[in-house]
Amino acid sequence: MATEDARPWHPVVRARAALDALERLVVGMGTAVLAVAASLWVLGTAVLCVAGVGILLVPAALRLVRTVADRERTRLEVLHPPPVPGNPRAALAETSVRRELGWVVCHGTFGLLLSLTALTLAVDVMHDASFPVWWWFVAPGDATPAQGFFTATDWGDAFAICLFGVATLVVTVVVVPVLDRWQAWPGKRLLSPHRGMDLALRVVELTATRAAALDAHAAELRRIERSLHDGTQNRLVAVNVLLGAAKRALARDPAAAEEIIGRAQDAGEQALAELRGVVRTILPPVLTERSLPDALTALAADCPVTCRIDADLPAHPAVSVQVTAYFVVAEALTNVAKHSGASAATVRLRHERDRDRVQVEVTDDGRGGADEDTGSGLTGIRRRVEAHDGTFALASPAGGPTTLVVSLPCGS
Structure with a gap:
């Protein structure tokens, strides 16, 4: 780094x-x-x-x-x-x-x-x-x-x-x-549009990105709701049921009650771990405790594909930009691990000083052929990026390599 x-x-x-x-x-x-x-x-x-x-x-x-x-x-x-x-x-x-x-x-x-x-x-x-x-x-x-x-x-x-x-x-x-x-x-x-045309196009673009931002926000809320409903809530229900069973067994069979309480404790710990996982997906603690390059380094360490981080980000962009860049890399590395068949990936993070933008580039040496229409999460990345007035570009010819480039304004 x-x-x-x-x-x-x-x-x-x-x-x-x-x-x-x-x-x-x-x-x-x-x-x-x-x-x-x-x-x-x-x-x-x-x-x-x-x-x-x-x-x-x-x-x-x-x-x-x-x-x-x-x-x-x-x-x-x-x-x-x-x-x-x-x-x-x-x-x-x-x-x-x-x-x-x-x-x-x-x-x-x-x-x-x-x-x-x-x-x-x-x-x-x-x-x-x-x-x-x-x-x-x-x-x-x-x-x-x-x-x-x-x-x-x-x-x-x-x-x-x-x-x-x-x-x-x-x-x-x-x-x-x-x-x-x-x-x-x-x-x-x-090639820049004249003042009136620029304003009209900008209004159209902002209307589209606002709609995309609302869709992305709604999708994120649904994801958090599913995570809490299907995971954490079920664990807490199990804890409640086990504690009720332990209470009933306490008088007649203390040994069985102790075993049930142990199972309830395990279920509570699992619910707490799942709740922490959901919280981390909302705002990774490493972003607030350290920096975006450190957060990307942690992502690379957890990626099953060998991943190298090349980060040069002397400025500190807005938290929303850092979160967006983090989730872009997280989703991209997930796609690399699941779909690309790659042996190595590189994440390049740069601050474009002349335009005051953060550029994120993720490259892998996999088979290529990535497509937004295949349901691989690329559409979600595009919507999240465009909601911050950023740009999204994907180059993935058959046979590879695949390169995803995202540019985000620092002040978003």
Whole structure:
């Protein structure tokens, strides 16, 4: 479990931020490639429209642009606009459609260039920093740094290139987060709905999440009621019956009464244990006594599948957020143990400082194929998360691995 210094300029924090930014840039490169394809399709459609035969392709081209833009909206967690109108003239009159066309061109050029720059820096760092390990085994003409400005002829040159690679690493750690912000800026600027639309969509979203929160609350109350009714209440009834039998047997057969009292005591202890279990499912004591990473460590220790916790949470989010994150991990690990056939799982907990959100990621190496419609508890996780204005994403291709990512605002 990570316990690194949380200062913004601490080397470990900066390195982790650079890795996260590089990951987002790589994913952004995927949408940039799609944006290039969509731009070429739109350009071809425009050329055919000039020739008078491309008007029928306009709706398909705009739907393709919307599909690519929606992928970027999902990546940036931006609200999605209503569907594109079927009529080409009405579609082009939509502000969101025109902004999407501008974003496709910008992201397919500027965004792709930023991703390639970040990847080039990362490759250069690996090439130069590891230079003393492999330069001796290549042809003399190939023993050059990534920039190729001279050829290494001895070990002194090799270590000089290695030092240059370390310097490039420092530059990369500083530059890559900036490139990530630059790449995301056009999407946040152009793909976000306008003020009125944003408010309308937000109202719809909040109405849906409020309904989901009420459903989740009702389901939780029913679960607690069933636990108390089917478990604890039955035990207490048994204690009452046994104590009545002991009272009746006390005068005629003290030995039998003593045995019955012992059975009543055992039933009372079982009822108390079940009651403690129900209470722990409402608010785990470890969350209030210690911290969320400690609570997840306890969950991992009880999981039948080998589970590793990688937690870096210097901030203390709201208790409701901690409880939600705890139950997300608990339900996810239960699914891993019951359905995945996995041999190992990893729980990753991060604080996204730039957006002030807690991100929980659960990955396993099982068979994959997880589906919300199979009754595995994933729908309950989604409802619980969305009730806190969070996001839920599941990737589980056949053959695995399965990755569940949940993002929750710290202030919920």
